[in-house]
Amino acid sequence: NHKCKLLVLGGGTGGCTVASKFIPKLGKNEVAIVEPADLHYYQPMFTMIGGGMKELKSASRPMSQVIPKDAVWIKENVANIDPKKNTVTTSSGRRIEYDYLVVSLGLELRYDKVPGLLEALEAPDSGVASNYSPKYVERTYRFLKDTKSGKAVFTFPVGAVKCAGAPLKACLISEDYFRRMGRREDVEIVYRTSLPVIFSAKHYANKLNKLCAERNIDVGFQQELVNVDYKAKEAVFKNLAKPTEMSSIKFSFLHVTPPMSPPHVLTTSPELIDAAGFLDVDKSTLQSKAFSNVYGIGDCTNLPTSKTAAAVAAQSGVLFNNLLNDMNGRTQKESYDGYTSCPLVTGYSSVILAEFDYSLEPLETFPMDQSKEHRSMFYMKKDAMPFLYWNGMLKGYWNGPGLMRKVFHLGMGR
Ligand code: FAD
Ligand code: UQ1
Incomplete structure (x- = not known):
């Protein structure tokens, strides 16, 4: 059994960042982190790995190196949360008592929710890949190289996802890949999204719609992937506007963004969650609506903004x-103003850097029109961001670009 001032659930982006900030205030061994994984992944790199621009090994560090050294690392799964008693129980039955709790458990990938998908992702030569998991991300570039003709199909699921731009990034990078390889005439590019729009913030959506049209990408809205048959190379979609209408697409290559769900363990504490199962927090303060000594951060919360690092x-x-x-x-x-940012990688040397807040209106850091494709922003995403993440953010020194924006805009504008 263990007792600590601050208990952090999950040692991902939010967990490590928050723990690092509190250690200088609370002292050695007063912050504990429950996290079962051996490796911490910098997930934003997955998009680049899928495009063959980076290697998987460059996206991870041993968890032992990113959990702050003065924190207590409890290398286990959280099995139960009891906020009335200020205790958490791990899967081995260990009880941890806390004064304050931060929940940063991320999202669960639910490849299992699409019939046939897991089999397809496990089969060696199915042509089915997914940037979202370190288990399947290397398949993306492998199958891109194999695809000489036919259809390359990209999907976007129903429900909350992290980095809502990533499914489209996979599509745009692949389109650029085929063009550069001289195969674009032979490969049709198909994007199928469950959403009625291409992107939530309209300012960037306008630009992305135009880009897809110019690059001859076949975009279909309100289409949910409901079945994969990798032997027949067939993906089946349901028309969400007309739920009895199914259609199937024969693919050479299929990139799937899986459905995602809030961490199952949150259901052990129904007082903490909303109807959809996300940690129910105040959208300004990040404090739990039910317990004043509980806070939430990141993908597992119901903060009404786009889920990103x-x-x-x-x-x-x-x-x-x-x-x-x-x-x-x-x-x-x-x-919290809802600030979020999504570097929309549109090819091998360009990024549209979307930044916005709860209002879905642009809140841009740099003094230029970020809805245009920029080469400088590509290198910011590829080289500067990983450095900032490992050396700044996880150590507690990066609160996002808010200050930078104010300096660049000299106090003018939003
Ligand atoms: P995570 O970092 O996912 O951490 C959750 C942690 O909880 C994990 O370590 C997990 O092991 C642990 N955990 C889960 N269940 C339990 C349990 N029962 N007990 C204990 N521990 C548990 N963001 C950007 O800002 N820019 C980008 O360009 C970008 N691109 C992305 C591209 C892809 C393909 C993906 C997948 C994500 C991308 N993101 C991007 C999103 C970003 O990675 C996430 O939003 C961010 O990591 C969320 O942090 P988090 O702490 O909420 O969750
Ligand atoms: C950011 O702060 C961040 O977290 C470290 C990311 O995740 C990797 C990002 O992708 C971006 C774009 C930002 C925002 C930073 C700037 C300088 C605009």
Whole structure:
């Protein structure tokens, strides 16, 4: 059994970042992190790996190196949360008592929800790949290289996803790949999304619609992938606008973004979650609506913004200030504006850097029109961001680009 001031559930992006911030305040061994994984992945790299621009091994570090050294690492699964008793139980039955709790458990990938998909992802030569999992991301580039003709199909699932731009990035990078290889005339590019729009923030959606049209990508809306038959090379879609209407596409290559769900373990504490199963927090303060000593950050929360590491960075500063104030008996609160960012990689040397907040209106850092494709932003994404992540964010020193934006805009604009 263990007792600590601050308990952090999950040692991913949000968990490590928050733990690092509190250690200087709370001292050695007063912050504990429950995290079962051996490796911590920098998931934003997966998009580049799928395009053959980076190697998988460059996207991970041993968990032992990213969990701050003065934190206690409990290398187990969380099995039960009891916020009434301020305790968490692990899968081996260990009880951990806390004064304050931060929940940062991320999202679960649900490849199992699409019949035939797991078999297809396990079969060596199915042509089916997915950038979302370190298990399947290397298949993307392998099968891109194998695809000489036919259809390359890209999907977007129903429900909450992390990095909602990533399914389209996979599509645009692949399109650029085939063009550069001289195969674009022989490969049709098909994008099928469950959503009625290409992207949530309209300013960028306008640009992306135009880009897809110019690049001759066949875009279909409100289409949900409901079955994969890799032997027949067939993907079946349901028309969400007309649920009895099914259609099937014969593919050479299929990139799937899986359905995702909130961490199952949250169901052990129904008071903490909303109807959809996400941690129910105040959208400004990040505090649990049910328990004042519980906070949430990142993908497992119901914060009504797009789920990204960039959003986690901005949230971490707000969470830190608010929870520290609580700990010190101060009542003032800082507000999260919903800031999120998605570097939309549109090919092998260009990025549209979408940045927006709860209003879905652009909130851009750099003094230029970021809805245009930029080479500089490609290198920012490929080389600068990973460095900032490992050396700045996970160590607690990066609260997102808010300050940078104010400097660049000299106090003018949003
Ligand atoms: P995670 O970092 O996923 O961490 C959750 C942690 O909880 C994991 O370590 C997991 O092992 C642990 N856990 C789960 N269940 C349990 C349990 N029962 N007990 C204990 N521990 C548990 N973001 C960007 O900002 N820019 C991008 O360009 C970008 N691109 C992306 C591309 C792809 C393909 C993907 C997959 C993601 C991308 N993201 C991007 C999103 C970003 O990676 C996530 O939003 C971010 O990592 C969320 O952090 P988190 O702490 O909420 O969850
Ligand atoms: C960001 O802060 C962040 O988290 C570290 C990302 O995730 C990897 C991003 O992709 C982006 C774009 C940001 C925002 C940073 C700047 C400089 C605009």
